[in-house]
Amino acid sequence: xxxxxxxxxxxxxxxxxxxxxxxxxxxxxxxxxxxxxxxxxxxxxxxxxxxxxxxxxxxxxxxxxxxxxxxxxxxxxxxxxxxxxxxxxxxxxxxxxxxxxxxxxxxxxxxxxxxxxxxxxxxxxxxxxxxxxxxxxxxxxxxxxxxxxxxxxxxxxxxxxxxxxxxxxxxxxxxxxxxxxxxxxxxxxxxxxxxxxxxxxxxxxxxxxxxxxxxxxxxxxxxxxxxxxxxxxxxxxxxxxxxxxxxxxxxxxxxxxxxxxxxxxxxxxxxxxxxxxxx
Numbered sequence: 001x002x003x004x005x006x007x008x009x010x011x012x013x014x015x016x017x018x019x020x021x022x023x024x025x026x027x028x029x030x031x032x033x034x035x036x037x038x039x040x041x042x043x044x045x046x047x048x049x050x051x052x053x054x055x056x057x058x059x060x061x062x063x064x065x066x067x068x069x070x071x072x073x074x075x076x077x078x079x080x081x082x083x084x085x086x087x088x089x090x091x092x093x094x095x096x097x098x099x100x101x102x103x104x105x106x107x108x109x110x111x112x113x114x115x116x117x118x119x120x121x122x123x124x125x126x127x128x129x130x131x132x133x134x135x136x137x138x139x140x141x142x143x144x145x146x147x148x149x150x151x152x153x154x155x156x157x158x159x160x161x162x163x164x165x166x167x168x169x170x171x172x173x174x175x176x177x178x179x180x181x182x183x184x185x186x187x188x189x190x191x192x193x194x195x196x197x198x199x200x201x202x203x204x205x206x207x208x209x210x211x212x213x214x215x216x217x218x219x220x221x222x223x224x225x226x227x228x229x230x231x232x233x234x235x236x237x238x239x240x241x242x243x244x245x246x247x248x249x250x251x252x253x254x255x256x257x258x259x260x261x262x263x264x265x266x267x268x269x270x271x272x273x274x275x276x277x278x279x
Contacts, residue, residue, distance in 0.1 A: 033059035036124030045083035046072015083231030
């Protein structure tokens with residue numbers, strides 16, 4: 001992968017830009033790679049150079065990345081003022097439930113349909129997905145779609161006003177738990193110990209709801225990269241983004257190890273299973 005500056009806007013020139021319309025709703029989706037599909041859902045305030053870098057890592061282990069544009073300016077370095085404006089708009093958007101526990105954001109229905117489409121287009125045993133921050137829990141909600149096999153949730157921050165809340169209806173959560181057990185699937189989850197937006201109480205709630213099918217990792221705050229974009233420096237101000245803004249891309253770093261575990265999870269669930277199916 002080409003070494004790119006994280007301090008300059010990413011032109012995303014190695015992605016194919018598509019407009020995908022599902023149930024009358026059109027969204028831009030950036031695509032790259034080949035092989036089984038993985039949907040990478042951006043954190044606040046949009047598809048930053050760090051989010052695009054993670055998507056390329058997924059591509060480079062043999063996956064087709066679907067990177068939907070959900071908010072913000074695609075490829076932009078997260079600016080403090082512009083990022084705050086994106087956050088405020090998302091909080092009042094009808095697509096998201098920023099302050100509501102026990103129900104999923106409406107956009108997850110579109111994302112579940114995207115997973116179904118991606119599976120049809122790319123084949124293989126199923127689809128993977130990762131959500132981050134504002135979209136953190138979306139990968140779990142997407143498990144209501146049978147094509148979804150490999151969910152990863154990073155620093156899930158919704159609902160913003162309830163540290164123990166899970167952004168999912170109890171009935172849907174029970175369906176997902178039963179499916180995880182029946183199909184022998186697991187959910188990977190990551191947060192920093194001192195994250196004020198995704199606290200330990202939320203992971204405890206996930207563990208209680210999903211049992212041993214929930215595999216949660218809490219990284220030490222000392223593992224976070226201190227060199228972050230302006231939006232994170234001004235508005236986040238705590239270790240938060242495990243595989244993007246706060247990742248240190250060096251061997252032996254806990255965040256790099258978390259990234260590698262996620263990539264291996266996708267390969268094991270999607271590529272290795274695909275090869276097993278082919279015999």
